[in-house]
Amino acid sequence: xxxxxxxxxxxxxxxxxxxxxxxxxxxxxxxxxxxxxxxxxxxxxxxxxxxxxxxxxxxxxxxxxxxxxxxxxxxxxxxxxxxxxxxxxxxxxxxxxxxxxxxxxxx
Amino acid sequence: xxxxxxxxxxxxxxxxxxxxxxxxxxxxxxxxxxxxxxxxxxxxxxxxxxxxxxxxxxxxxxxxxxxxxxxxxxxxxxxxxxxxxxxxxxxxxxxxxxxxxxxxxxxxxxxxxxxxxxxx
Numbered sequence: 001x002x003x004x005x006x007x008x009x010x011x012x013x014x015x016x017x018x019x020x021x022x023x024x025x026x027x028x029x030x031x032x033x034x035x036x037x038x039x040x041x042x043x044x045x046x047x048x049x050x051x052x053x054x055x056x057x058x059x060x061x062x063x064x065x066x067x068x069x070x071x072x073x074x075x076x077x078x079x080x081x082x083x084x085x086x087x088x089x090x091x092x093x094x095x096x097x098x099x100x101x102x103x104x105x106x107x
Numbered sequence: 108x109x110x111x112x113x114x115x116x117x118x119x120x121x122x123x124x125x126x127x128x129x130x131x132x133x134x135x136x137x138x139x140x141x142x143x144x145x146x147x148x149x150x151x152x153x154x155x156x157x158x159x160x161x162x163x164x165x166x167x168x169x170x171x172x173x174x175x176x177x178x179x180x181x182x183x184x185x186x187x188x189x190x191x192x193x194x195x196x197x198x199x200x201x202x203x204x205x206x207x208x209x210x211x212x213x214x215x216x217x218x219x220x221x222x223x224x225x226x227x
Contacts, residue, residue, distance in 0.1 A: 001170065032212070034213035034214075036154075036214075042219075043203055043217035043218065043219055043220050044154065044214075044217065045217070046213050046214060046215055049211055049213040050211065055215070087153065087154055089154075089213065089214075091207075091211060091212035091213045092212075093212075094159075094167040094212075095156060095167070095168075095169045095170060095171075096156040096159075096169075096207075096212055097156070098153060098154045098155075098156070099153075100153050101153050101154075
């Protein structure tokens with residue numbers, strides 16, 4: 001199985017800040033990585049897939065980069081509705097696996 | 108617009124079988140480009156993929172569940188189901204049904220989720 005390691009596990013930030021979350025795969029996965037956002041009480045929703053492709057309707061302040069084993073999700077100009085938990089997922093092969101999550105909290 | 112809705116008991120006794128159904132509307136399970144699957148999330152914890160199925164019946168299961176899970180598609184092709192045997196308290200979680208592509212394996216549609224508690 002491909003193990004996904006996310007960091008940090010939590011980050012405290014203010015509205016308007018830039019937030020960066022990293023995800024590392026235990027083996028090379030090319031660009032087969034997705035990012036999800038989960039707000040309290042809701043199902044996750046996909047933000048980014050194939051490392052840097054934005055899902056339709058996702059604000060441009062969300063961007064993804066990386067390939068191989070190291071990936072980054074960047075939230076520019078953090079907005080109040082962006083607070084929640086973010087997960088990465090490798091989409092390279094079964095079994096599908098996730099990072100442990102990064103909780104973005106209000107400072 | 109695609110809509111997925113989980114249904115099933117919210118409480119299951121230890122050692123029994125957890126059974127959930129996902130009803131799909133606004134789209135077809137018979138599409139060749141999608142898989143239909145199940146995920147779970149224990150309260151306050153991370154995401155665990157359980158398994159996925161294609162309309163042909165081809166399944167992929169997580170090794171963590173493989174010995175006690177079955178995912179199937181209803182002959183009506185409007186529903187698919189999850190069966191998890193020999194449950195324990197550790198199986199208490201929100202269970203989500205979802206869809207992902209057969210090439211791009213990210214989950215693009217999710218149900219709202221249903222909480223299943225395992226308790227006597």
